[in-house]
Amino acid sequence: MVDLTLKHHRMQLPREVIVGNGTIEQVADICRRLGFAKSALVIAGAKTFDIAGKTVKELLEDKKMEVETFLVETATIKDVKAVEERIKLLKPQIVFGVGGGTKIDVAKCSSARQEIPFISVPTTASHDGIASPLSSIKGFDAPYSVMAQAPLAIIADTNIIMQAPWRFTISGCGDVIAKLTAVEDWKLVHEEKNEYYGAYAASLALMSARLVIENAELICEKSEEGLRVLIEALISCGVSMSIAGSSRPCSGSEHMFSHALEIVRPNCSMHGEQCGVGTIMMAYLHKAEWKRVKATLEKLGAPTNARELGVEEEQVAKALAMAATIRPERYTILNKLNLDSKAYENLARTTEVI
Numbered sequence: 001m002v003d004l005t006l007k008h009h010r011m012q013l014p015r016e017v018i019v020g021n022g023t024i025e026q027v028a029d030i031c032r033r034l035g036f037a038k039s040a041l042v043i044a045g046a047k048t049f050d051i052a053g054k055t056v057k058e059l060l061e062d063k064k065m066e067v068e069t070f071l072v073e074t075a076t077i078k079d080v081k082a083v084e085e086r087i088k089l090l091k092p093q094i095v096f097g098v099g100g101g102t103k104i105d106v107a108k109c110s111s112a113r114q115e116i117p118f119i120s121v122p123t124t125a126s127h128d129g130i131a132s133p134l135s136s137i138k139g140f141d142a143p144y145s146v147m148a149q150a151p152l153a154i155i156a157d158t159n160i161i162m163q164a165p166w167r168f169t170i171s172g173c174g175d176v177i178a179k180l181t182a183v184e185d186w187k188l189v190h191e192e193k194n195e196y197y198g199a200y201a202a203s204l205a206l207m208s209a210r211l212v213i214e215n216a217e218l219i220c221e222k223s224e225e226g227l228r229v230l231i232e233a234l235i236s237c238g239v240s241m242s243i244a245g246s247s248r249p250c251s252g253s254e255h256m257f258s259h260a261l262e263i264v265r266p267n268c269s270m271h272g273e274q275c276g277v278g279t280i281m282m283a284y285l286h287k288a289e290w291k292r293v294k295a296t297l298e299k300l301g302a303p304t305n306a307r308e309l310g311v312e313e314e315q316v317a318k319a320l321a322m323a324a325t326i327r328p329e330r331y332t333i334l335n336k337l338n339l340d341s342k343a344y345e346n347l348a349r350t351t352e353v354i
């Protein structure tokens with residue numbers, strides 16, 4: 001008999017993950033294998049359409065597929081609704097998200113709402129959203145990512161991603177290293193509040209962070225080999241969220257700091273850069289290896305302090321205080337310690353963030 005005391009747990013995983021030089025050439029084959037031979041909608045930005053969207057469109061059209069494109073530049077509710085209208089009108093079999101953050105977020109969210117599968121074609125390796133089931137859209141209630149759907153396939157062409165500015169890669173490293181403290185927070189809430197904890201998902205996220213730290217020098221060489229370590233780590237992080245059924249393995253107090261900083265000082269730096277600095281401070285609070293985190297970020301040329309993030313010193317303390325309350329249902333070390341503003345300032349000073 002089925003044990004009804006165990007809750008049902010749904011994991012939605014990518015079916016195909018293709019990483020390597022020139023993988024975009026396989027887009028039509030992948031579509032055929034997945035059973036899509038008729039129609040597709042490609043979501044891209046003006047730039048990412050030139051970089052990769054156009055190639056996707058042409059390769060699919062070569063195989064007689066009907067392909068429409070829709071360009072977006074931001075990831076707001078308005079963009080999502082506009083794409084949804086397009087999906088309703090065109091009824092494509094599959095939606096492609098071609099770009100860095102925003103384009104993939106919009107494609108993922110709108111396709112999920114219209115119950116159409118989606119394929120992720122990242123042009124940068126700047127964060128784990130390229131493979132995760134969550135999307136970050138401005139205008140919804142939450143300033144953080146919400147569940148949408150996992151990509152059915154991920155086509156990561158290293159030849160394309162290597163051409164992105166180095167800062168995107170550094171940001172991706174920060175987003176992966178952040179899993180060190182995200183997993184600590186997850187363990188904490190499991191121990192103290194008995195919240196669900198998935199050891200497999202946690203290990204996968206943690207292993208990704210360790211691999212990026214261990215391979216920091218290789219990544220710095222800007223070689224394809226180093227970039228592959230990062231891309232595979234980002235994809236593993238995305239998969240860990242699919243397995244967990246939430247962003248818990250990948251987003252803890254260090255992400256709350258990044259979300260708060262976005263409110264205190266919008267668009268000052270990239271998501272992964274902010275998370276990296278957040279990880280230094282949260283690792284200190286968790287009594288974890290914060291100095292190693294800092295040294296790795298320095299090695300990568302990533303920001304490790306307020307000045308490098310482009311924020312004022314007071315804004316760091318302000319963001320730290322806000323981080324504890326920004327997502328009330330997500331208990332982290334910040335809620336456990338419940339520090340005052342003086343203590344936050346001390347934290348930032350001790351870890352040399354200010």
Ligand SMILES: [Zn+2]
Pocket residue numbers: 127128175250255271275
């Ligand atoms: Zn992140």
